[in-house]
Amino acid sequence: MKFLLFSLSLLTVVSSTQAQRRGGRRVNTNDTIKSNYVPKELFEPLHYTDKGNEFHSANGEPGPKYWKQRVDYVLKANLDTTTHVLSGTENITYTNNSPDALSYLWVQLDQNTYKEDARSNFATGGGPSGQHTKGYELESVELSVAGKVQKANYAISDTRMQIRLPKDLAPNGGKINILIKYHYTVPANGNRTGHFKTKNGSTYEIAQWFPRMCVYDDTSGWDILPFLGSGEFYCEYGDIDYSVTLPSNMIVAGSGELVNPNEVLTPQQISRLAKARNSDKTVMIRTAAEAANHSSHQSAKPTLTWHFKMFNTRDVAFGASNAYIWDAARINLPGGKKSLSMSVYPVESDWGRSTEYLKGSIEYFSQKWFVYPYPVAINEAGHAGGMEYPGILFDGMGAKGEGLFSLIAHEIGHNWFPMIVGSDERRFAFMDEGFNTFIDIYASDVFNKGEYAPKRDGEYAPNKGNPADEIIPTIVDPNAPTIMTAADAVPGNYRHPVEYFKPAFGLVLLREQILGKDRFDYAFRNYIHKWAYKHPQPDDFFRSMESGAGEDLSWFWKGWFYNNYKLDLDIIDAKYVDNDAKKGLSVTIANKEKLPMPFWVEVFMNDGSKKRMQLPVETWIQTKAITFTIPTTSEVESVRLDPDAALPDINRANNVFKVK
Structure with a gap:
């Protein structure tokens, strides 16, 4: 069939604020159509309550005097697999880059969420439930100054x-x-951290394991919001040097x-890792047979110490098990850089195929965004279900096939968001879960020529529709929170639609319907x-997208992010001009609800051909209805509207x- 695309310039467009002649009488369409749409509410100026400043520029970028604190950690931990107790020492170097003298510091103690009287037990109104520990048991807290x-x-x-x-920490570079x-007891089968048994041994997923x-x-x-569970984490950047001592x-x-492989790995494992660093295909580092008999370890010593370093990171986590199968493959990055994809x-x-999925996702995100x-990315199998940390994922051990790919793509995507x-997950979940769900969509489209496309996995189009x-x-539900609701204030039944799905789909609308790719x-x-x-703060993102794309999007931020405004476009009438098809078709379209949108119109001709045109969002800048020819x-x-x-x-x- 023929398909013709018409631009707006080819059409005669008459705003319905002007009186239209119909059957010999003049009708003001805006007066006769019932609609909830009020143009001035969406297109009023001064959407931003604050002006740009020297820290956060008006164009959405860091200002010339932007600063952030720096935190470096040296951590030494011992994991007792009999008592399930992790004991640790840490040396935190805190650098105050702010212009403020600080008379006190705040530290996160996330393990305290497992205490019986923790606030997190009451956040949903249900009172204490589930397993409890004593949280962090602090043996000593000291300061070292000069x-x-x-x-x-x-x-x-x-x-x-x-x-x-005892003395204010000096601004602009003061250190302490x-x-x-x-020490603390690792909870059994915890939400994001814990321990559990498998066929061939025990596994520990260790996260939020040191005061941060x-x-x-x-x-x-x-940032003094308590850890209640739904709102995740907000951390400073720095270098982390950590060692873990546990059974050999x-x-x-x-x-x-890993900076001491010769002390903890066998020569065979070291050789296999070297092979994996040069292989696009997955290489076994520790086989199922080796995992079953616990034979592949370095020595007969009762314990070994594994030493890791990570630079410019906001956190670290680790998994430990005598039951791990271990494989790896090379990750090819832009500019000839390399990394290593691993699964345990x-x-x-x-x-x-876990390592293949992880490798493919990272290569796509790296080529597309950043x-x-x-140096390493790890997918670890356990009970956490799906949880992300810098360079490592805790994913559900029962996931497989398309579900495993979607899980990996989503969790490794969190390494970008x-x-x-480094957004504030505890306040603005959409800048974490929503942005990440958005980039996952296109990862599914490209992996292995669309093997698992399109992405429809419960976080995006949950019913595969x-x-x-x-x-x-969600939009029509009067009880649904808005995207801008604080993470911990979003009820569980709304968490995925509001924090994941709606912001992700909003970015799809921006990319594919409003701005163009x-x-x-x-x-x-x-x-x-x-x-x-x-x-960054939300306004930094909003301003950055407007300045970078060259579009005032205040109407969209108001309607989609700050409110759950609805969209209802309605074809009111379509008839020939002067009853003559050769003179054109006069079409009247109304916006019945509060959200405006640019939209496509498609005309089906009796001869089988089609004509399609797009009207911009400015269609609705003054009116709630428009008539055009x-x-x-x-x-x-x-x-047809929105064909x-x-x-x-x-x-x-x-x-x-x-x-x-």
């Missing part, structure tokens, strides 16, 4: 500890060291790079590069009009 060590004056409140300094000795400094930024000052028959898979999993897991910065672009239709129940990709890539290893030379069968069903129109029944 080489002099003294006991720290501190106070603990739930998952936070305030250290009250915090020395902490502690709270963020001090130029927006909120100290266990394999440790940790964030960063028990024999029960159907993870033969080069993966770490929020591990590289059209995303534009599946988001509608080229303009969106340029602006989004610029946002990532400018805010890598920094702490489409040139035609023959009779029309019907007119690709790409917009979240809540009533598609009024999107088709049969022409008499």
